[in-house]
Amino acid sequence: MQCDLLIENGTVVDPARGIHAVQDVAVAAGVIVELASDEKVAPAKRLNARGLLVTPGLIDLHVHVYRRHVPISLDADEVSLAGGVTTMLDAGSAGSYNFAGFRYDVIDRVDAQVFGLVNLSCIGLVAAHYGELMDPRYADPAGVVRVIEQFPEVALGVKIRAGAQIIGAGQQGWDNFLKAVQAARDSGTWLMIHIGESPMPVPEMIPHLQAGDCITHCFKGGSETILDEDGKVFEAVAEGARNGIVFDVGHGLGSFHWDIVQAALDQGFEPTTISTDLYRDNVHGPVYDLPTTMSKFLMLGVSLDRVIAMSTSEPARVLGRDDDLGTLRPGTVADITLLDMRQGEFTFTDSYQQTRVGDRLLQAAGVVRRGELFVTGNRLQVTR
Numbered sequence: 274m275q276c277d278l279l280i281e282n283g284t285v286v287d288p289a290r291g292i293h294a295v296q297d298v299a300v301a302a303g304v305i306v307e308l309a310s311d312e313k314v315a316p317a318k319r320l321n322a323r324g325l326l327v328t329p330g331l332i333d334l335h336v337h338v339y340r341r342h343v344p345i346s347l348d349a350d351e352v353s354l355a356g357g358v359t360t361m362l363d364a365g366s367a368g369s370y371n372f373a374g375f376r377y378d379v380i381d382r383v384d385a386q387v388f389g390l391v392n393l394s395c396i397g398l399v400a401a402h403y404g405e406l407m408d409p410r411y412a413d414p415a416g417v418v419r420v421i422e423q424f425p426e427v428a429l430g431v432k433i434r435a436g437a438q439i440i441g442a443g444q445q446g447w448d449n450f451l452k453a454v455q456a457a458r459d460s461g462t463w464l465m466i467h468i469g470e471s472p473m474p475v476p477e478m479i480p481h482l483q484a485g486d487c488i489t490h491c492f493k494g495g496s497e498t499i500l501d502e503d504g505k506v507f508e509a510v511a512e513g514a515r516n517g518i519v520f521d522v523g524h525g526l527g528s529f530h531w532d533i534v535q536a537a538l539d540q541g542f543e544p545t546t547i548s549t550d551l552y553r554d555n556v557h558g559p560v561y562d563l564p565t566t567m568s569k570f571l572m573l574g575v576s577l578d579r580v581i582a583m584s585t586s587e588p589a590r591v592l593g594r595d596d597d598l599g600t601l602r603p604g605t606v607a608d609i610t611l612l613d614m615r616q617g618e619f620t621f622t623d624s625y626q627q628t629r630v631g632d633r634l635l636q637a638a639g640v641v642r643r644g645e646l647f648v649t650g651n652r653l654q655v656t657r
Contacts, residue, residue: 283322330359330608365432369416436469484517572631
């Protein structure tokens with residue numbers, strides 16, 4: 274069989290298909306192709322992945338990549354190559370007034386696959402430090418619906434940052450929250466809610482949400498968390514998860530607290546998805562990249578297969594793209610991540626300057642995006 278790329282000798286971890294084994298992966302014309310056990314393969318390129326993990330392309334469900342327009346944003350392709358991420362979701366950097374610009378200036382120009390959520394604020398995060406919904410006139414639910422109808426292939430849902438300093442306190446905060454919920458319903462999509470120091474407790478949000486809606490920053494500290502005053506996961510939160518509400522990590526600069534995540538995990542409450550909330554102020558620490566965030570969950574005792582699932586098949590399902598992303602199933606797009614799992618002693622930091630030490634660190638060694646190989650580490654041996 275002729276193919277463009279053969280990845281040999283790597284440990285394939287594909288949770289969507291229940292695979293964790295040393296296998297070869299072949300790519301032809303930008304898609305994964307079936308390898309028969311007795312078939313001779315004639316690849317244009319061979320990549321020796323011995324000692325590496327070969328996973329579906331990592332999917333980061335929370336980044337900010339509206340570069341040059343939103344001051345906090347990063348370059349999508351730099352995020353992709355450094356972190357082994359092939360698909361990312363920009364979490365509301367653009368609103369109804371500037372999503373078209375985001376589409377044409379970023380989504381259509383970068384090599385990485387970028388989707389976007391439309392911010393309830395018409396200006397998105399252009400002036401995020403002022404609070405994009407403190408002036409209620411900026412809320413534009415009708416505009417959100419219009420943008421999603423205009424760009425359905427890339428505008429996948431709605432975003433609101435539900436901190437009191439962003440959406441307002443009291444009734445104003447509730448009004449903005451409910452407008453975001455309604456925009457998701459009217460557009461037939463889903464809502465991602467950033468929980469900050471919110472004007473309403475997390476359990477009071479849950480009755481307004483439905484399966485597929487997402488609470489990001491689920492392990493933040495502060496006054497409003499997913500834990501009650503006794504340190505127990507709110508029953509409304511646990512029930513919401515059982516009913517299909519997505520709980521996303523969204524690590525960020527101020528939204529990941531060791532004590533909160535440890536308490537939740539000890540009670541059997543896992544996040545649905547692992548994401549970074551990567552932006553300018555956390556890319557040099559404490560977040561760095563998606564594999565580092567994944568490594569923190571390995572250190573906390575979550576299995577490797579679950580960590581990979583939370584970064585591949587689960588976010589693909591949230592995006593509604595699990596028919597083609599988040600798996601190495603033959604016939605799907607050839608998005609592949611090669612991870613080096615280093616052994617040693619590694620210091621990890623949460624968003625509150627607290628450290629813990631783990632013995633495994635995942636690092637991106639390379640990515641294949643739509644069949645094209647990009648080498649990012651020094652462990653890969655590529656031959657022609």
